[in-house]
Amino acid sequence: MSGWVRVHDEPGGLNATFVLARPRSGTVGETQRVAHVFPLPAERPGLLVAYCGFEGRRGELDLLDRPVGMPCERCLVVAARRAGAGTIPQQRRN
Template sequence: MPEVRDESEGLNGTFVLARPRPGTVGETQRVAHVFPLPAERPGVLVAYCGFEGRRGELDLLDRPVGMPCERCLVVAARRAGAGSIPNQRRN
């Protein structure tokens, strides 16, 4: 499992919400991720949870819809200042 991106600099930058397009992953893996911008690698977005998406593989979302990526939500909430969120249990 990829490493979780949990920097302490806060959720003050630009980010996008996106999920994998149908057919790129199994239906149960089509969760909405939080991707910080700008991307560190051209053509690749890396979500807070470590999920990587490339151009043409993601549907950009204009609002939160569908099943969210829980790991992305926890990191985004911590970065936004919700310090009472416990560390996530690793399975």
Template sequence: MNGTVAVRFAPGVVGETRRQAHLAAVPAASEPASWLTYCGLRIPAEHAELSPGPAGMPCIRCLTAIPDSPLLPGPPG
């Protein structure tokens, strides 16, 4: 499996204000021990909640770090 997945801390692990939706690359092989998000946050798999689509408040740093994002403008010119 490849692509991008939304990942955030599961309910009860952290306060609600810290449960923003981060983005991470889906590993090619097996389930990871932790999810390394595009913004650099590492979320342990046992404390993660995954979503195939957007869920919750997005992490702006993750959104701006999406590789080859069609959402971001190209270089000027």
């Protein structure tokens, strides 16, 4: 797997190795092309499962070398909790 993923290891942060990726154009609708956080190693070879539960295979994902585009909010919440954030701010409602 390391041949096709960009690995991020955040010292003092998530304490795990993960990749950032989003579905490739044409595999899902444009509004569903959000950037997910996928922990490594994957439990099932060839399949990555994001913190939010989204599943993607090689060839279906654009791997990202930095946070870009619209993030998956569920992945961000789980990543923040794993990094030790004590509280997650509530969504503002206008």
